Structure formats: structure tokens, C-alpha cells
Amino acid sequence: MKRSPLQLATERLNAYIEDNAMRQSPTRMMVLERICALPQPFTGKQLEEVCAGEQISRGTVYNVLEVLQNAQIICPIASQPGSGHMQYELVTSIPSRMRYVCEMCGRQVEIRDKVLEKLIKTRYYYNFVPRRLSLLVYGVCKKCRLVK
Numbered sequence: 631m632k633r634s635p636l637q638l639a640t641e642r643l644n645a646y647i648e649d650n651a652m653r654q655s656p657t658r659m660m661v662l663e664r665i666c667a668l669p670q671p672f673t674g675k676q677l678e679e680v681c682a683g684e685q686i687s688r689g690t691v692y693n694v695l696e697v698l699q700n701a702q703i704i705c706p707i708a709s710q711p712g713s714g715h716m717q718y719e720l721v722t723s724i725p726s727r728m729r730y731v732c733e734m735c736g737r738q739v740e741i742r743d744k745v746l747e748k749l750i751k752t753r754y755y756y757n758f759v760p761r762r763l764s765l766l767v768y769g770v771c772k773k774c775r776l777v778k
């Protein structure tokens with residue numbers, strides 16, 4: 631049976647806590663549950679908002695984000711230049727991702743390309759272990775091609 635992103639993330643967090651001789655924290659678990667319920671990717675501000683009703687301080691939210699990032703449960707993604715908002719993504723929710731992005735209307739479509747995913751896994755990168763793929767393919771969508 632396929633495990634949910636929350637189950638996978640919880641397993642990874644528990645292993646990280648054990649490896650680093652840290653204590654279990656119900657707050658950390660609660661923040662992780664909130665993250666798994668958020669649409670991915672999410673901003674720190676979105677996470678603050680969903681944690682606001684739980685008596686979790688802003689500082690705690692960002693501490694947990696740091697722990698989850700160190701445990702490789704979430705990863706930061708560079709957001710649009712100049713927006714100033716860092717985005718995060720649950721690593722366990724999406725193994726690999728590819729998208730078409732229309733340069734005219736900005737529409738994005740999720741695609742799978744198993745051949746390319748396999749090819750990347752066969753590549754060697756100096757001092758780097760690739761784990762997943764995130765690729766944007768820019769072009770013009772059918773709708774925008776027809777409007778001329």
C-alpha cells in the first residue's frame with residue numbers, strides 16, 4: 631500500500647530525531663501535519679496563518695521549518711526574483727516534477743516524462759547526489775498559438 635506524504639514525512643522526522651538525539655515534540659508534529667495539508671509549494675506566511683489558531687508562536691513555526699529542512703523533509707525553492715518570499719515544498723509529496731510554462735499567458739501544465747527522469751538518474755554530477763527532478767519547459771500553449 632502506498633503511504634501518504636504525511637506518513638513518509640513522519641517516518642523521516644522520527645529517524646532524524648533519533649539520529650540527532652533530539653526530543654519528540656508534539657508542536658513539531660502539529661506543524662508538520664499543517665504543512666502536509668497545505669497546497670505545495672507554500673510560503674512561511676501561509677504556514678503562520680494555518681498555525682495561528684494553535685497557540686504556536688511565529689518563532690516556533692520558523693524553528694520547525696529549519697528542523698524539517700535539515701531533516702530533508704521540506705526544501706526551499708527560490709521564488710520569483712524581487713518578491714522577497716521564500717517558498718518551501720514537501721520533498722516527500724512530489725518525487726519529480728516537470729511542467730510546461732506558457733510564456734504568453736503563464737499557464738502551467740504538469741507533465742510526466744519517464745524517459746527523461748530515467749536519463750537524469752543515469753547522469754553523474756561531481757560531488758552531488760541527485761534525488762529528484764524539477765524542470766520547467768517554456769514555450770507557447772495551443773490557446774496562445776491560435777490567437778494571432
Ligand SMILES: [Zn+2]
Pocket residue numbers: 732733734735736737770771772773774775
Ligand atoms: Zn498560453
